[in-house]
Amino acid sequence: MKSIRISLFLLIAMICLTGKGYAEIIPLDGVWQLSFWPQPQQAVRDLAGLGAVDAQKIPAHVPGNVEWDLQQAGLVPDPMLGSNVYALRQYEGHQWSYSRTFRSPRLKAGQQVVLHFGGIDCLADIWLNGELIGSPENMLISHEYDVTNLLVTDGENELIVILRSAVLEAQRYLLGPFSTGSFAADESIFVRKAPHGYGWDIMPRIVTAGLWRSVNLQVKNAAQLADVNWLTSRIDVGRKTARVFVDVQARLPFAEYDKASAVIRLSHEGKEVYRQKVTFLSHAFRHEINLADVKFWWPRGYGDASLYDAEVILLDGDGKQTDRDQRKIGVRTVRLDMTDINDQPGKPGKFEFVVNGVSIFVRGTNWVPLDGLHARDTAHVEKTLALVADLNCNMIRVWGGSVYEGRDFFELCDREGIMVWQDFAMGCAFYPQREPFVTAVRDEVTHVVKAFRSHPSLVLWAGNNENDLSLRWSIADFNIDPNRDVVTRQLIPQLLYELDPTRPYLPSSPYYSQAVYDAGGHDDLLPENHLWGPRGYYKDKFYTDAKAKFVSEIGYHGVPNRSSLEQMFSADAVYPWNPAGEWNDEWLTKSVRMLPQSAKTNGRNNLMTNQVKILFGEVPSELDDFIAASQIVQAEAMKYFIEFWRGDKPGRSGIIWWNVRDGWPILSDAIVDYYYSKKLAYQFIKNVQHDVCVFLNDARDGLHPLQVSNDTRQTATGTVHVTDVATGRQLAEHSFEVPANGKVHVGNVAQMRGQGILLIEYTVNGQAFKNHYTYGEPPFRLATYQELLKKTGIYNAGE
Numbered sequence: 004m005k006s007i008r009i010s011l012f013l014l015i016a017m018i019c020l021t022g023k024g025y026a027e028i029i030p031l032d033g034v035w036q037l038s039f040w041p042q043p044q045q046a047v048r049d050l051a052g053l054g055a056v057d058a059q060k061i062p063a064h065v066p067g068n069v070e071w072d073l074q075q076a077g078l079v080p081d082p083m084l085g086s087n088v089y090a091l092r093q094y095e096g097h098q099w100s101y102s103r104t105f106r107s108p109r110l111k112a113g114q115q116v117v118l119h120f121g122g123i124d125c126l127a128d129i130w131l132n133g134e135l136i137g138s139p140e141n142m143l144i145s146h147e148y149d150v151t152n153l154l155v156t157d158g159e160n161e162l163i164v165i166l167r168s169a170v171l172e173a174q175r176y177l178l179g180p181f182s183t184g185s186f187a188a189d190e191s192i193f194v195r196k197a198p199h200g201y202g203w204d205i206m207p208r209i210v211t212a213g214l215w216r217s218v219n220l221q222v223k224n225a226a227q228l229a230d231v232n233w234l235t236s237r238i239d240v241g242r243k244t245a246r247v248f249v250d251v252q253a254r255l256p257f258a259e260y261d262k263a264s265a266v267i268r269l270s271h272e273g274k275e276v277y278r279q280k281v282t283f284l285s286h287a288f289r290h291e292i293n294l295a296d297v298k299f300w301w302p303r304g305y306g307d308a309s310l311y312d313a314e315v316i317l318l319d320g321d322g323k324q325t326d327r328d329q330r331k332i333g334v335r336t337v338r339l340d341m342t343d344i345n346d347q348p349g350k351p352g353k354f355e356f357v358v359n360g361v362s363i364f365v366r367g368t369n370w371v372p373l374d375g376l377h378a379r380d381t382a383h384v385e386k387t388l389a390l391v392a393d394l395n396c397n398m399i400r401v402w403g404g405s406v407y408e409g410r411d412f413f414e415l416c417d418r419e420g421i422m423v424w425q426d427f428a429m430g431c432a433f434y435p436q437r438e439p440f441v442t443a444v445r446d447e448v449t450h451v452v453k454a455f456r457s458h459p460s461l462v463l464w465a466g467n468n469e470n471d472l473s474l475r476w477s478i479a480d481f482n483i484d485p486n487r488d489v490v491t492r493q494l495i496p497q498l499l500y501e502l503d504p505t506r507p508y509l510p511s512s513p514y515y516s517q518a519v520y521d522a523g524g525h526d527d528l529l530p531e532n533h534l535w536g537p538r539g540y541y542k543d544k545f546y547t548d549a550k551a552k553f554v555s556e557i558g559y560h561g562v563p564n565r566s567s568l569e570q571m572f573s574a575d576a577v578y579p580w581n582p583a584g585e586w587n588d589e590w591l592t593k594s595v596r597m598l599p600q601s602a603k604t605n606g607r608n609n610l611m612t613n614q615v616k617i618l619f620g621e622v623p624s625e626l627d628d629f630i631a632a633s634q635i636v637q638a639e640a641m642k643y644f645i646e647f648w649r650g651d652k653p654g655r656s657g658i659i660w661w662n663v664r665d666g667w668p669i670l671s672d673a674i675v676d677y678y679y680s681k682k683l684a685y686q687f688i689k690n691v692q693h694d695v696c697v698f699l700n701d702a703r704d705g706l707h708p709l710q711v712s713n714d715t716r717q718t719a720t721g722t723v724h725v726t727d728v729a730t731g732r733q734l735a736e737h738s739f740e741v742p743a744n745g746k747v748h749v750g751n752v753a754q755m756r757g758q759g760i761l762l763i764e765y766t767v768n769g770q771a772f773k774n775h776y777t778y779g780e781p782p783f784r785l786a787t788y789q790e791l792l793k794k795t796g797i798y799n800a801g802e
Contacts, residue, residue: 026326027222029108031162035214037063037072038100042168047098048128049135053165058100066121068213068376069099082375083668083677085573086592088207089599095210099166104159105220113225113256115151118162121216122377122406125196126167132160141443142196143407143428144450145216166212169194181433185477186469187404191432195443198430199372199404202597204607206372206404207667215378216409224325226263229254229286231315231328233457234505238299238336240359245297245334251315252287253326260284262320270312271298300333300459301420302363303397304694304714305744308420309333310459331417333459335359339507343516345530345550354530354553355656356398356422356462362744364714365422365657366645366692367398369556371673372405372666384408387664388415390675394685395692397714398422400512400555400659403468404430407451416460423460424555424659426512427451427495430468433477436489444490448498456503464499464508466491469533471511475524482524485510486517512555531555538610540617540781541640542701547647552654557644558661558672559684560611561637562630567680571668578626579608593670608670614640620782632785635792638684639777641674645691649712650700652746660688686798690774695719695741697765699752699776706751707776713741723765725752728775728794734761758783760791773797 038058040047047053061076063069070091073079079094080087108116118131125142128135131153139146154160169190176193183189188201190210202208230252237246251265260283267290269277281290298309310331317326338357345352356363368391373383391399399416401408403426416423427448434440455461471485486492491510499508512531519528526532526549533556536545541559562568568577576589586594586608594607612622615632618639623629641660648658664675674684691698694715699707713719718740725735739749752761758779765772775795777788792798 026224026227027108029105029220029222031103031105031218031220032065035063035065035101035103037061037069038102039069039094039097042096042098042171046167046172047165048138048167050130050133050163053100053163056098063101063213064378065101065214065218066216066378066381068124068211068215068378069094070209070211071213071376071378082207082209084571085576085589086599088209088375088592091209092598095170096168097212098168099212101164101166101214102162104161106158107154107156107160108220108222110151110222111224115149115223115225116154117221117223118148118150119219119221120146120214121218122214123164124166124211124213124215124377125169125194126172128165130161130163130165140195141447142215144447147221150220164214169196169212170210176435179433179435181474181477181481181483182435183477185432185473187430187432187473193435193440195428195447197372197377197404197406197428198432200375202595203404204595205662205666205669205671207375207592207595207669208597209375211376213378215376225254225256226259226317226319226325227254228252228315228317228326228328230453231330231457232453233313233330233332235334235336236505238297238334238359240299243295243297243299245294245299247292247294247334248289249292249313249315250287250289251281253283253317255283255286259320264318266314266316266318267292268312268314268316269294270314271309276311294334297334299359300335300417301716302358302422303392303395303420305358305361305363305397305420305716308418308459310417330457331414332457333417335459337462337506339463339509341507341509342530344518344522345528345552352530352550352552353656354551358422358462361716362653362656363397363422364649364652364712364744365398365553365659366396366649366714367400367422367424367657367659368394368396369659369662370399370401370405370408371662371664373664375667377406380406380408381411383664384412385415386679388412388419388421390663390685391421392419394663394689395694396421398424398462398657398659400424401426402430402662403428403465403512407455410454413455413458413460417458421460422462423458424463424465425451425455425461426465426468429466429470429490431473432470433474433483434467434470434488434490441489441494445494445498448495449502452498452502456505462506464495464503464506465512466495466508466510468512471515472513472533474515484517484520485515486520526550533557539613541614541636541643546644547701553657554644554648555659556661557658559637559640560607560614560633560670560672561674561682561684562611562633562670563668563676563678563682564680565627565630567668567676567678568626568630570678579629580624590670593668595669611636611670616782618781618783619785619788623785628785631789634683635785635788637672637674637682638687641684642687642691645688646698646700646710649691649696649746650698650708650710652712683798690772690797693767693772695721695767696774697721697723697739697749697763697767697772698774699725699761699763702754705754707754707778708748709735709737709750709752710746711739711741711749712746713744716743718743719767721765721767723749723763726762726764727755728760728762728791755779758787760788760795762795762797 173190532551763774
């Protein structure tokens, strides 16, 4: 209910903020009626069929998911607890009908009414006053319909949305041999909804349905803005100048041609820096602005994320305001310096983001589904982004197995200086090359690009997550060439070439270019890669010998804190093992086991026990010790990966680790669980993601190199002291100066005998910091490690 109230409040606020001449927004959120029934062989798609079914009826909440409403009606238990999620399986073959009535708004001459659905999940037929107005089939984008001529002048309007089963409707489509048997569920390949909903290794199987984003009526004037797009074409950072374009398109009665105008305004921190009035000689124009004394937008650490208030006001021929577009924009350029293949003779590989002409070392995190029931996403966006900012990440990779976030997400990233790598919503599968799928993706990409292309935080479009790689899993003997893919090699780049030529495009992550494919497709040929591998010891050669310049997925499992385990499991299942020493059923569910009939998926849980056993020699049988050991292993691994990548700068250019927060109560690689309880890795990562950081890398030729990485545009100076925690013996003392955006090797620490922890105390430009380095070969003694870590005084136990 909380997120429903928040969404309703935001809509009411929008109405209050819309002054004279704005489009009036009338929310249709709140309580609707929900009817549901098992889908017959011929799905119900009209009102006659709807009247003939024997349906159950319960209240529904919009925005919402039917699964949430079923729980609130007492028909299913809380799917977040234990193995309760399987109770939702019985409803996957159902149809759903949302209905409500509303009164028509009063219209002035020439006004139109648009019915706007922020998100419909997923295959729908929409009826208004007995007329079919649309049949959308995409959960991931909004849908709008002009209903001006269908509204009742006086009285109630009846709105009905009939949803079909996404599972049963998938049977309509023929799958090719490379689409069948992929990691992603076969049912998800043709249907445009969040792929993870059919079950993933980080999310449960909840094949959702519902009106998951707000529904409203929008009353628009005859003269209205259709699209406003701001882009930066050229900058000179030294001279603080920039050339900015604004492209404006309007819908105008012909009588307004040569009369209607747009007032274009730019302000910075309340001070107007530009104003110009432009007359519409046609429905569209481009206006060029040459700015002086520019405040550029920079990623975190490299400068201020300066934003301008940009406004386009539409005036009719009488000078009356009829529409207005307001947004914040950033002045910046971005490119991706990337080679199609990794290190070749005489040509080093490269994968490097360049903003405003400056190479950026990326310290990022993957952004996964915020909630298994996406209607609740709104409540998580700000809180999760606050975690990302607190960790000092400068990039988020929005993973392709989820939904597209809303404008609020991008606005927060704009403000915080967090770059966004945006996957299109496809992952781990070979997608159809035929119509109507290609048309559906064309519409989706057009919608998404238009919605977000003005945001300075958005720095990369990526075609998908691991689709190129998945062709090496599915009938691998054929070694099919991903560069023949129509969707990622033709459709999407053609659309971006037309609609957004200002930012780079990556066809897939990782990207198996023609050069990589022709050379055999080995991992070492990839400039950018995902490093999961054996998931054994985190210093395995799989990680230390990896050739990729940029890693965009890498992670390690860690058990959540006991308080979270007690929330996600029933009381008798909190302890993980049954008397026979096997994982209990609920721990298998949370591992993730898609369905009870699935093969036991204890592999993910066994990752944790195996990793604990490697580092500590045994798996503690006492739960609190097991939690502590598991979180220590995860924390040390994640810290090691980040320091290893930063220590290889400039040879390596970034690391995007997996991941900040879970979207479901689960046992996972996340460093913050679904309940916002932080694992130890959160503190370790925060400690090694300072803009300027001092750390030790593993010994080379008997010496541990003491490194300082500077991810800023200013020279940094400081001092560093290294002490053995157990003995208090000082091992190194140095002063340093590290150039802007550089890295220096300030000294060495002799390779230590035995096992222990070193305390690294350092200052940067007068500010004090601490770090640690764990030395020695495993296995370690858990109690000794905990005692030494506590002595460093760096970390807060149980945070």
